[in-house]
Amino acid sequence: MAITDILSAKDIESALSSCQADDSFNCKSFFSMVGLSSKTPDQIKKVFGILDRDKSGFIEEEELQLFLKNFSSNARVLTSTETKAFMAAGDSDGDGKIGVEEFQSLVKA
Ligand SMILES: [Ca+2]
Numbered sequence: 710m711a712i713t714d715i716l717s718a719k720d721i722e723s724a725l726s727s728c729q730a731d732d733s734f735n736c737k738s739f740f741s742m743v744g745l746s747s748k749t750p751d752q753i754k755k756v757f758g759i760l761d762r763d764k765s766g767f768i769e770e771e772e773l774q775l776f777l778k779n780f781s782s783n784a785r786v787l788t789s790t791e792t793k794a795f796m797a798a799g800d801s802d803g804d805g806k807i808g809v810e811e812f813q814s815l816v817k818a
Pocket residue numbers: 761762763764765766767768769772
């Protein structure tokens with residue numbers, strides 16, 4: 710299962726080029742540019758499964774930091790400011806990690 714099975718390579722390229730500079734990443738804009746916001750809950754769940762690298766059922770902070778690398782291995786890691794802001798946006802129950810339902814709500818928000 711590759712991320713390009715769900716998202717278009719062209720959209721991924723534009724989304725990545727929009728946040729090349731440190732601290733320019735915004736999860737809402739990224740989800741929209743990459744075309745994820747318009748996907749079905751099931752497709753969003755599949756993307757979640759890719760982001761959850763250790764298959765723990767949650768996206769932890771270390772995985773969030775590597776978020777852009779799931780779209781291209783050459784992409785940068787998120788800064789700690791970006792990672793914390795992303796976590797704060799998605800972690801609605803405050804357990805320090807993002808579950809699949811939290812991720813689906815964040816993407817659709
Ligand atoms: Ca995980």
